[in-house]
Amino acid sequence: MSQKIKRLGILTGGGDCPGLNAVIRAVAKTALYRYEIEVVGIMDGYGGVIESRSMILEDHHVSGILHRGGTILGTTNRDNPFRYPVGEKDGQTVWGDVSDKAIANLEKMGVDVLVAVGGDGSLFIGNELYKKGVPVVGIPKTIDNDLSATDVTFGFDTALNTATDAIDKLHTTAESHHRVMILEVMGRDAGWIALHSGTAGGADVILIPEIDFSYEAICQKISARQQKGKKFSIMVVAEGAKLPGGEQIYQEERKDNPHLSKLGGVGNVIGDEIQRRCGVETRVTVLGHLQRGGTPTPFDRILGTRFGVKAAELAMNGEFGQMTCLCSGEIQSVPLSDAVKEQKLIQADSELVRAAKSVGVSFGD
Amino acid sequence: MSQKIKRLGILTGGGDCPGLNAVIRAVAKTALYRYEIEVVGIMDGYGGVIESRSMILEDHHVSGILHRGGTILGTTNRDNPFRYPVGEKDGQTVWGDVSDKAIANLEKMGVDVLVAVGGDGSLFIGNELYKKGVPVVGIPKTIDNDLSATDVTFGFDTALNTATDAIDKLHTTAESHHRVMILEVMGRDAGWIALHSGTAGGADVILIPEIDFSYEAICQKISARQQKGKKFSIMVVAEGAKLPGGEQIYQEERKDNPHLSKLGGVGNVIGDEIQRRCGVETRVTVLGHLQRGGTPTPFDRILGTRFGVKAAELAMNGEFGQMTCLCSGEIQSVPLSDAVKEQKLIQADSELVRAAKSVGVSFGD
Amino acid sequence: MSQKIKRLGILTGGGDCPGLNAVIRAVAKTALYRYEIEVVGIMDGYGGVIESRSMILEDHHVSGILHRGGTILGTTNRDNPFRYPVGEKDGQTVWGDVSDKAIANLEKMGVDVLVAVGGDGSLFIGNELYKKGVPVVGIPKTIDNDLSATDVTFGFDTALNTATDAIDKLHTTAESHHRVMILEVMGRDAGWIALHSGTAGGADVILIPEIDFSYEAICQKISARQQKGKKFSIMVVAEGAKLPGGEQIYQEERKDNPHLSKLGGVGNVIGDEIQRRCGVETRVTVLGHLQRGGTPTPFDRILGTRFGVKAAELAMNGEFGQMTCLCSGEIQSVPLSDAVKEQKLIQADSELVRAAKSVGVSFGD
Amino acid sequence: MSQKIKRLGILTGGGDCPGLNAVIRAVAKTALYRYEIEVVGIMDGYGGVIESRSMILEDHHVSGILHRGGTILGTTNRDNPFRYPVGEKDGQTVWGDVSDKAIANLEKMGVDVLVAVGGDGSLFIGNELYKKGVPVVGIPKTIDNDLSATDVTFGFDTALNTATDAIDKLHTTAESHHRVMILEVMGRDAGWIALHSGTAGGADVILIPEIDFSYEAICQKISARQQKGKKFSIMVVAEGAKLPGGEQIYQEERKDNPHLSKLGGVGNVIGDEIQRRCGVETRVTVLGHLQRGGTPTPFDRILGTRFGVKAAELAMNGEFGQMTCLCSGEIQSVPLSDAVKEQKLIQADSELVRAAKSVGVSFGD
Structure with missing residues (x-):
């Protein structure tokens, strides 16, 4: 599989999150130098797929961005190829499925594998595209830390x-x-x-x-x-x-x-x-x-880097439909479908809640 | 005059402001070691004068506070001895002048000179007390930078x-x-x-x-x-x-x-x-x-220190009714009554506004 | 066992490390409020045990210290009760074992259980005291992250x-x-x-x-x-x-x-x-x-807090000879003797080294 | 004079200093938008003049650099057109005056006026070029704060x-x-x-x-x-x-x-x-x-901006041989020759030294 991959696409979706640039840099540098393939940066999340906005990423694009907040690719928490505004009727937006067009656009861009960085929404879309045959690898992003499939993520x-x-x-x-x-x-x-x-x-x-x-x-x-x-x-x-x-x-x-x-x-x-x-x-x-906002902490820069490298490896090894995760301190991967199975919530009797109570914190209960 | 001063009182009034502790430390250290007199910290601004709440400040109280935000003496932007709630009538607060009681309290505390740190409100009250015979020295404090009597103040x-x-x-x-x-x-x-x-x-x-x-x-x-x-x-x-x-x-x-x-x-x-x-x-x-909030910047710690030293000097030299100021980069003093004469506003044609416009800022005008 | 414990002692040993105050606060607050026992702070590590320098820790000692670097108890990376300078001969220091005196001092202080916070040296001493019958609980501290018994520690x-x-x-x-x-x-x-x-x-x-x-x-x-x-x-x-x-x-x-x-x-x-x-x-x-130096990061404050609470729990549950650890993200405990068994070194083929190489880092190899 | 100026050149010389990019941005934006002329960025201080290395600066070069340390133009504290290595003899460097070549290069670049940002060394060179007929405007830069011609400078x-x-x-x-x-x-x-x-x-x-x-x-x-x-x-x-x-x-x-x-x-x-x-x-x-290093403070970003705008104004008004300064809080200009007349040293009896002593600082005297 991997020998066929000549071009990797990457997009960032969902809310802004410190560490996205570390991810982009790691994916791009790994692809460019270790695997010696091309990298396409898709602008503004799935919006850029639907509207075919992208750019070839070279070394100078991803140099010096490690410590910068935000994402050089832009992002949005709106555009969904499976439910996209396709017109208007009686003053109401008409929604349609433009995923075939999106897939065609990816092909036109020459994207052999897509690395999608995003939260549960973006990863769900990524998984739907994967189910329709697009080689997709996911990287989880949530500032809220509420994805159950990973111990923690950057941001x-x-x-x-x-x-x-x-x-x-x-x-x-x-x-x-x-x-x-x-x-x-x-x-x-x-x-x-x-x-x-x-x-x-x-x-x-x-x-x-x-x-x-x-x-x-x-x-x-x-x-x-x-x-x-x-x-x-x-x-x-x-x-x-x-x-x-x-x-x-x-x-x-x-x-x-x-x-x-x-x-x-x-x-x-x-x-x-x-x-x-x-x-x-x-x-x-x-x-x-x-x-x-702001400069990502060292922890987030490192985790973003590790996720980026892992995602590039998954992509090149043909392990599609997977997303990177941190499980018990190890960088691993799980099926994309796991990403959104359940939210990670705080247990009222968890050790951290008990520790907080032990030093005098009230939770109002 | 100065040989009579055996005890200096200090209070902080108005809103919280980074650098207040630098001021308190400088006043106290100067009084304790350079002039070898006692220092009384009055709690919570003029409230502490009216309600006679104070403490003797010693070296250990003012050590290690230079970099801390807030004020170890507490503050309030309410209590005014010239207009103080003295009772209630028909569900309405009745206001009265308790300044004589305040002055008596200062005497009971043994305060020979009062250093009042505060904004226009607190300095106005300080000046009124001064007019009634209390030896007062002021230190201006405003996070908004809108006092005309000083180039800038800490915070x-x-x-x-x-x-x-x-x-x-x-x-x-x-x-x-x-x-x-x-x-x-x-x-x-x-x-x-x-x-x-x-x-x-x-x-x-x-x-x-x-x-x-x-x-x-x-x-x-x-x-x-x-x-x-x-x-x-x-x-x-x-x-x-x-x-x-x-x-x-x-x-x-x-x-x-x-x-x-x-x-x-x-x-x-x-x-x-x-x-x-x-x-x-x-x-x-x-x-x-x-x-x-937060740790004061070096500039604010230094300016607070300089103001504190200057205020202690004014106090010991009998220059009452004065407040410290920074004028053209020099630490000086002006009459307390000047403090509140006029607000320092931005001139629309000032150099900084023009510089901002020159680099592309719009002021919406 | 736990019903006998009326007083807990705590000391910090080894090099300064951000998060020590978070530990002290958590141990003290848990002991004072959850278990309602007394807390003795021993000054300057094992030096304070040998020389019997300590203080009763009350709420006000441990309030407002969470964000402060250093340790309010002082520390040293020298004093060892099993090898302590006991005199001089021919211009040379004579070393002796003063551990019995140390143990006697702990008894005089009324310390029913000792929480020792420190690196491999301090934990080794803690384990030796434990072997001689002192109820000891350890908390690992190393800024270098080289203790194999815990994933990571504060600092x-x-x-x-x-x-x-x-x-x-x-x-x-x-x-x-x-x-x-x-x-x-x-x-x-x-x-x-x-x-x-x-x-x-x-x-x-x-x-x-x-x-x-x-x-x-x-x-x-x-x-x-x-x-x-x-x-x-x-x-x-x-x-x-x-x-x-x-x-x-x-x-x-x-x-x-x-x-x-x-x-x-x-x-x-x-x-x-x-x-x-x-x-x-x-x-x-x-x-x-x-x-x-410096203000500990949130991560270090939280980990210090969790370790402190856990150590107090171990102490009250009679689980002596144990130290707290973070294993796969969980707060647990291991025998003190494990702490120093082996140093945690970087593996040249570990995932993080490979990730760093993948983004272009050279290790000079 | 000003109507003849069609292209402004800018260089940064001497040691790295936070705020240089704020200066470059302000000069360039003022030139590009207010005066609608071209801007040439000369690389690596006078080295870029001697070796004719420069680039046209456009909006995108100077956008988003305000908060970044360093200088996008590069700098050096070596190259001096009046004393430049021109060869080697008997293993020794031979120094020569290449200022005519430097001036010729500036003409070839089409530079009608040169803004030189630097410390006493760079400003001295700027003044020498000015004396040889080059229209030069200076901006003082010294992290040490030891230029007497300005109250303070950025960095x-x-x-x-x-x-x-x-x-x-x-x-x-x-x-x-x-x-x-x-x-x-x-x-x-x-x-x-x-x-x-x-x-x-x-x-x-x-x-x-x-x-x-x-x-x-x-x-x-x-x-x-x-x-x-x-x-x-x-x-x-x-x-x-x-x-x-x-x-x-x-x-x-x-x-x-x-x-x-x-x-x-x-x-x-x-x-x-x-x-x-x-x-x-x-x-x-x-x-x-x-x-x-590091992100410049707000003060340094603002002062750099003000200096940059002022220098562009001086340049366009034909006030050559001048440098910007902050005098008593006002942005003004003084002759370039003043910049290096004398170093600004601390007076042992100055107010700040006395204030420091008053809070207990020893100067070892």
């Missing part, structure tokens, strides 16, 4: 650093002003960033989607601290934390959100309630897009 | 670093996703943080309270960039930027704000409108409290 | 960040001046920091103790780059890299080093030779102690 | 941040190990980086070329601290600090240094002596090239 460590740095910054203001400071971080279904950054930042309360909380428990924690002379508290709240009653409020980026900025995420709602119930000045900061 | 450089770092982070996401990314920064009346961080971060549009903007001009800038193949844009917006029509929307911290979190600051309003008018995906991040 | 990630940040800084100078820039990092027997930081920083050459190098191979790499128009190169060298011929040169901290600063480590020696052989301007930076 | 603030960060890192190790930690920073004739970073980092001793020190005074300071229970001390030493007796030892980069790495700079010499005399464990870190 999460950088997001964790940004969130922890924010907590460190809020600490001094909380302490100086005797306030409750709330930081809302990413995590719609899984609270990994909140759990890790809250533990690393010494938060007093961490609220995550996986553990139901009550305001009573939070106020109890805050007043227990006050009784010990600690007049401030730090809370970290995942954007997907469920309000008592079970409601989830996401602040942004939902495709069908009629308003750009749904005003007031879960952090603000909780902050208002805490201030009202506990009678302590409360301030909310929504970290938002800052979590996706 | 601003740290806030500028935090804001610029945020722009750097947003850049990669903007570029990868072909979006307009908006960062809302502090600055109600003066847009210094926006102007400086926007220039340092390579923003394409900077909106400040001092320069009126139109949506047309912004959209023109964005589409001019698109025509040059730059599919993304970065905007920095001061929280006090005036919407076309002149309205200002502050997001938080207004004392009489009935709701904790007035939902949707100026960044969100502008973001919605840009997305609607220019048809380009737009995302908004409100930096908020992060700007007040 | 390494922070050192990696510092080293990678240095490489990023050297990159611009290398590129602007067309130079070879060499960074010497820690790692006497194992090159983990060099391998990881070099991979993360995009180094062109990485030299580690585990892989023999030749100057020919390095010069070849440098001139291959020049032929591609890349006039600069970045090299990362572990301090224990073996010169051709097999000699190792350590720059500092060797106990029996007659001179404080053995001038010229391996980085300088290699730099001179590269400049001479390849005729390209070469500059060397020795990162040194900066690698041990 | 210094970034170097100060790097040095202060290093002190912060060394603090924890010093404290944990009860050591004296010495940091050697740049500054051959002027100790600005040492004075500023030492003050910002809370150093106990600062040694600079401008103030003679004695070992007795240092040991006194260290033991005074020990008596107060502070078992560690932090020292910052400028590389040009004069040993008692007046000797200066520079560690590297001297052109005529026969050995690449003169082993052991002043930090090591002082460290050995302190350890010997005070009997306290002492460790030395030489910060070296790290000070020149």
Whole structure:
């Protein structure tokens, strides 16, 4: 198989994530120098496949990008060849399957194997293309760390650093002003960033989607601290934390959100309630897009590099329909279909949750 | 005069600001070792004067705090001895003048001279106390850089670093996703943080309270960039930027704000409108409290130290009613009454604004 | 067993390492609040045991220390109760076994179980004390990442960040001046920091103790780059890299080093030779102690916290003679004697070395 | 005059310095868009003039470089058209004046005005070319902050941040190990980086070329601290600090240094002596090239931008033989000949030295 591969295509899909350039660089350098084949960079995820936008990647394109956030190929979390806007009728978008065109475009580009870097959405599409005969290799990407098929993936460590740095910054203001400071971080279904950054930042309360909380428990924690002379508290709240009653409020980026900025995420709602119930000045900061940006940490650059090299190896060995993963510290591969089988959620009785509780963190339960 | 001074009191008032601990350390070390007098730290700004909460500051209290954000003395932007809640009537707070009690408390603490560190509010109160006979020396503090009596004060450089770092982070996401990314920064009346961080971060549009903007001009800038193949844009917006029509929307911290979190600051309003008018995906991040926190930059630690030493010298030399300042790079002093005479605003034709325009920044005018 | 434990002692030994305070905090908070027992902090490692220097640790001692580098208990990489200077004879130090005195001191302090945090030396001593009947629990600490009994331990990630940040800084100078820039990092027997930081920083050459190098191979790499128009190169060298011929040169901290600063480590020696052989301007930076300092990364704070909680649990469950470890991502424990059985070295054919080679890194082999 | 200028040339000379790219970007954007003329980037300082290496700079060359350290044009601290190696005789380099060729090359490149960015060496050359009729505008660059013609220039603030960060890192190790930690920073004739970073980092001793020190005074300071229970001390030493007796030892980069790495700079010499005399464990870190690298701070990006815009204005207004400067906070210009008239040294009785002493810093005097 591998001797037939003369050109490898690569695309990045889904939300921006630190480490994507490390992946692109590793795939390209491995392909160019170790396997001595050509590399095509496809622009803006599957959008570039559908609209046939690509460029030949040479050494100078992928040199000096290791430490840069973002992706030199561009990305999107929209375009899906299996459900693509093909027209309009009565003011409504008409959706169609343009996957055959996408496959034809890949052939025109001379792409013998496609490395798709993305989250569950992009990997699902990759798997569908694979099922239709396209040689696809996947690389998992999720800043939320909620893919069950890999221990962890690149981007999460950088997001964790940004969130922890924010907590460190809020600490001094909380302490100086005797306030409750709330930081809302990413995590719609899984609270990994909140759990890790809250533990690393010494938060007093961490609220995550996986553990139901009550305001009573939070106020109890805050007043227990006050009784010990600690007049401030730090809370970290995942954007997907469920309000008592079970409601989830996401602040942004939902495709069908009629308003750009749904005003007031879960952090603000909780902050208002805490201030009202506990009678302590409360301030909310929504970290938002800052979590996706910035120079990747060494961990993310290394993991991105390892995934990139592995994906190129899988591609050249003809192991299609596979994606790279980190399993028990080893770089391995699993079927693409595994990527999206189930989300990796936090177990309420897991060791890390228990450790956090052991040093005094309340989860509001 | 100076031979009579046996005990110096110090308080920090107003919002949290990086460099306050450098000031406290410098005042205390200078007093303890150079002048060999005692130092009283008054807790939580003028609140600690009114409620007589203080502590003797010794070497170990002020060692190792130079690099820490916040203030070890606590602060508040509320308590004013000339207008203090003294009771309640018909469900309404009754305000009274408790300045005589405050002055009596200072005497009971044995404070021979008071060093008041704060913004225009705290310095105004300091000047009123001075007019009533209290030996007061002021140190100006404003993260917004809007005091006309000093070239710059500590805290601003740290806030500028935090804001610029945020722009750097947003850049990669903007570029990868072909979006307009908006960062809302502090600055109600003066847009210094926006102007400086926007220039340092390579923003394409900077909106400040001092320069009126139109949506047309912004959209023109964005589409001019698109025509040059730059599919993304970065905007920095001061929280006090005036919407076309002149309205200002502050997001938080207004004392009489009935709701904790007035939902949707100026960044969100502008973001919605840009997305609607220019048809380009737009995302908004409100930096908020992060700007007040964190380890102070070397510049702020040094300036805080210099101000602290100067204030102790003024105190010991009997130069009361004065505040420290940085004028043309020199540490000097001016009357406390000057501190609040006028706000330092950005001139639309100033050299920095023209330099920013020269490298392509649009101010929406 | 656990019901008898009323007081837990903790000490930190060996070189400074980011995350030690996270460990101390986690052990103390777990002991104080979850198990409601007392905690004794022993000063300066085993020195404090021998000389009976300790303090009761209360909540306020361990609050606010999570993000601070170093150890509030002090540390030393010298004092060993089994070989301690007990006098002098003919100008020579006389060494003796003072372990009985040490054990007696622990009893006097009321220490029912001792948590020893340290590297192979400190853990070896801990195991010897355990064999003599002292209830000991260990927590592994090594910035070099060379303990085979744990996947990784705290401190390494922070050192990696510092080293990678240095490489990023050297990159611009290398590129602007067309130079070879060499960074010497820690790692006497194992090159983990060099391998990881070099991979993360995009180094062109990485030299580690585990892989023999030749100057020919390095010069070849440098001139291959020049032929591609890349006039600069970045090299990362572990301090224990073996010169051709097999000699190792350590720059500092060797106990029996007659001179404080053995001038010229391996980085300088290699730099001179590269400049001479390849005729390209070469500059060397020795990162040194900066690698041990600074605010721990979130990863190190979390791992320190998890180890601390686990150690307190082992202590209370009577599982003495054990040390905490991270095995395949899980917090577990192994016998203390395992800690020092063998050093964890880099395998020349390991996946990470191969990945680094795949993106163009030369190991000089 | 200005209507004749159709093409502006720019070069960067001397040592690498954060902010150079901000300058290049500002000059180029101002020239391209405000004055609508062409821009030629000359490679590697005056070397590129002599050897006629240059490139047309377009928008895409100078976009996205604002936050990057180094210089996209390359630099060198060697090539001087007035003293250039023109041959060899008896194994000795023969030097000659190739300035006429350089001027001819500038004409061939079509350069109507040359913006030279550099330190005293590069500006001196610029002035000599100006005297021979070349329209030259200068921009001062010195990481050491020792040019008297400008209050400060870009690069210094970034170097100060790097040095202060290093002190912060060394603090924890010093404290944990009860050591004296010495940091050697740049500054051959002027100790600005040492004075500023030492003050910002809370150093106990600062040694600079401008103030003679004695070992007795240092040991006194260290033991005074020990008596107060502070078992560690932090020292910052400028590389040009004069040993008692007046000797200066520079560690590297001297052109005529026969050995690449003169082993052991002043930090090591002082460290050995302190350890010997005070009997306290002492460790030395030489910060070296790290000070020149890295992402420029916002201050340096802004100052670089302002200088770049001003230089383009000077160039277009025909104000040749001038260089930009920051005087009392204002961007202005002075004759190029002023740039090198005298070095800006620290006055021993200046306000900042006195402030540092007031918070307890010893200068060893």
